[in-house]
Amino acid sequence: MxxxxxxxxxxxxxxxxxxxxxxxxxxxxxxxxxxxxxxxxxxxxxxxxxxxxxxxxxxxxxxxxxxxxxxxxxxxxxxxxxxxxxxxxxxxxxxxxxxxxxxxxxxxxxxxxxxxxxxxxxxxxxxxxxxxxxxxxxxxxxxxxxxxxxxxxxxxxxxxGLRETLSQVTVSNDSSEGAALNANPFFETNATSWSPSSGTFVRSTAQFHQGVASGLLTPDGVNTHPAVGSELVPGIAGVSFRARGWVRCAVARSIQFGFNWYNASSGYISESVTTEALAANTWTFLDFSAVAPSLTALTQIKVVLPGVAPSSNLLYLDEAQISQVGTPPGMCFDLAGSAIKGDVETPLFLSFVAGDVLVTGRRQSAIAVRRRGTPSSMPMVVQAETMSLDTDATLQFDSAMSGSGPYNAVRISFASAGLNRRLYGTTYPAAPSVDARGTYRVFARVRKSVGGDVMTMRLTGTYNGANFNGDAVTLPSGTDPRWVDLGLLPYPVGYDPVTDGYSNSPLPVTGTALSLYAARTSGSGTIDIDALLLVPADDRYCQVQWSGISGPTAFVLDSGATAVYGAGASGELAPTDLMQLSGLPPMVTPGQASRIVFARDVGTTSSGGDDKTGSTRITPYYWPRYLHVRPVSS
Structure with missing residues (x-):
């Protein structure tokens, strides 16, 4: 040999x-x-x-x-x-x-x-x-x-490579809400980051508004003003902050809800609170905003039982979070480019807590990804109350609508019932940007006062005085808040060379002035308009109709197989309705930041419609893909 x-x-x-x-x-x-x-x-x-x-x-x-x-x-x-x-x-x-x-x-x-x-x-x-x-x-x-x-x-x-599981995210269903600044709003695993006074505060599974647990404040029955507060988070003097959460008390009584303000040395400055009357054993949603006073560098969200409260005045707290008004919206989460390993793009799998999307009548969700440029700079939300009022439009406060302040919606009375312009805005986004480029599916969040009324709505984009009209869409029946699909909006209109000749330098894109037209063809009611949501539809966009069968602990969007299935507590397959998926589920690219947009309820059949106070827990994971062998770090 x-x-x-x-x-x-x-x-x-x-x-x-x-x-x-x-x-x-x-x-x-x-x-x-x-x-x-x-x-x-x-x-x-x-x-x-x-x-x-x-x-x-x-x-x-x-x-x-x-x-x-x-x-x-x-x-x-x-x-x-x-x-x-x-x-x-x-x-x-x-x-x-x-x-x-x-x-x-x-x-x-x-x-x-x-x-x-x-x-x-x-x-x-x-x-x-x-x-x-x-x-x-x-x-x-x-x-x-x-x-x-x-x-x-x-x-x-x-x-x-081996599976890479990223941290679970909680996506707010409120289009106006920024990211929670406090670390533990939901108490699903513990009550850390919260500190009580004149009582004790622990995680409890006896009551919960979402998930399986809440935080429980038990007064000591001796000292005054039992309270619980989050950890201190960054605050900025002169900036508005928002506190939101669900509370429940074992007895009917008043509580205080709001903020403590501190300077850079953690020295107490003042408080901003609202007093709310609670019914016994009833979950109540609280939403309060305030401007941070001078010298503020730190703040916290707090709940107080005024006076000396008996130990029987058990107070439960859930989904309690503080956010900065005007920061990036809810209904999305961002992934850093460094979080994605591999050589080439790979399917992004999403595991949803089943109880967060399961409802009678079956929800339908929209899921999309933006993965070029700076995804966090893409246009996304226009609040109706920030637009200019036109025919039969008035500012309103509607507790079912997103946003804070004295007005958070626009009501159309239809004194003139024809298809008239009801709202219009200035150019959005205001400045030309390479991150505005794309095609977006636009949804309007609306609520009718009379479910049987027949109403239509149309989106119009105006570029340099020229109008580009979408199709008139009939609003669904019922009085629940709904996201209504108004069609596709391109940025820009017409041919897009993308770059300046051979330079490979991307050209910025000018925004468009958005207008809403609405008509009532029968009935006598009004509609409240909350916001416009722009969902990127030029890369990977899909819609999923979730199962209505209880039992699974998770619904998994299998982007590799373009399918959805139910899973039990140990990962086993669980019986479900046939869950329909249309479109393309998300993929992610190594080294490129991504924004995942999740609109939880864009259908017309779910019981209760779209609830702004809800949120959805999602665990992203993926398998990195390689052309040859794997580097040590990525």
Missing amino acids: TGPVVRRLLSHGERDTLDVVQFVDTVSASPTVRLDLNNESPWATAGVDFSPPPLKYAWSGTLLTDGERPSAAAYGNRRLGLSLELIAGSQDAAADAMQALWRELNRPTNVLKYQPEGATNPVFFRTLRSMDNAVQDYPGTGAGVLRTVSVEIAAEPFAV
Whole structure:
């Protein structure tokens, strides 16, 4: 025997470590090994060819211009090459080893784990049934067997890394709400970050408004003004802050709800509170805003039972959060580019707490992603009360509408019932921006006063005096608040070169002045208009109709399979209605920040309509995808 095979075989047993080349059962940190191809007993791997997959193009062009443009591109399946060596003590042992290999290659799907010697992390190839092999025997080995096998294995385009689970996020259903500044609004696992006085404060499962727990304040019955407050969070003098939460008391009584203000040295300045009367054993939603006084650097949300309260005055608190007015809206969450590992884009899986989306009548949600430029700078929400009033429009306060202050909605009386302009705004966004570019699906949040009235609404965009009208949409029946789909809005209108010639420098896009037209064709009622929501629809946008069957603890948006399923507490599949998914679920790109927009209820059938006080807990996760092997950090 001569050549590289002999030299490779002579090295058997001389190395302290080996490359990992194994067929395994799952993509996991500790999978079960089905067949080890490089343990030298009896298989050794002399070489591998894990070249990246081919990138396939569809080109378009004509002879009227130079060059061609790719109209589409996608990676094709790859072929993995293995050069294997088999050393067995007998023909029977060799036959057993070959049979084990054939069985692994013949599986309809399989997983090949690869971790080069010295690499920190493995990758996994999802393989397909393959039988493109060359077998070479070397005679003259006596009772033993020396054999080389060249294998080509069909596989999906990308190697994948281990699952990356990101932190659970809570997405507010209030389009006007900024991110919660306090760390623990929901008390789902503990009551940390909250401090009581004149009593005790603990996590309790006896009562809860959302999830499975709330915070419980028990007065000591001796000292005055039992209270509980969050940790101190950054505050800014002269800026408005908003406190929101659900409270429930075992007895009917008054409470105080609001803020404490502190200077940079944590010295107390003053308080801003509202006094609210609570009915016994009834969850009550509180929403209070105040301007931070001079010298404010820190603030906290608090709840107080004035006077000496008996220990029987149990006070429950849930979904209690403080936010800065005018900061980025709810109905979305952001992912940093550094949070996404891998070489190429990958499906983003989303696990929803089932109880947060399950309701009688079945909710329908819109889910979209923006993953270019600075996603947090994209246009998203226009509050109706910030627009200019037109025909039969008046400012109102409606507790079912988002926003704070004396007015948070606009009411249309329809004294003139035709399709008239009711609201109009200035150019939005106000300044040209590269992050305005895109096509958006626009929803208007409205509530009718008479459910059976027939009303229509239309969105109009105005560019330099020219109007571009959407279709007139009939509002759904009922008096519940609803997000109504008004159609697509492009930024800009017309041809978009994207960049300035050959410079590769993106051109900023001018916004548009938005107007709402509405008509009442029958009936006598009014409508309240809350806000406009712009959902990006030019990348990955989908809508999901959730199951109405209780039982699952989670609903999983499987973006890899473009499907939705129910899961139990241990991750097992749980029975559901057929959950319809239309469109394309989200993907994320390594190194690129992303904003995930989630509008919880854009349908017309859910009981109660769209509830601004709700929120949805979502756990994002993904598997990074690689063209070859995995770097240590990403």
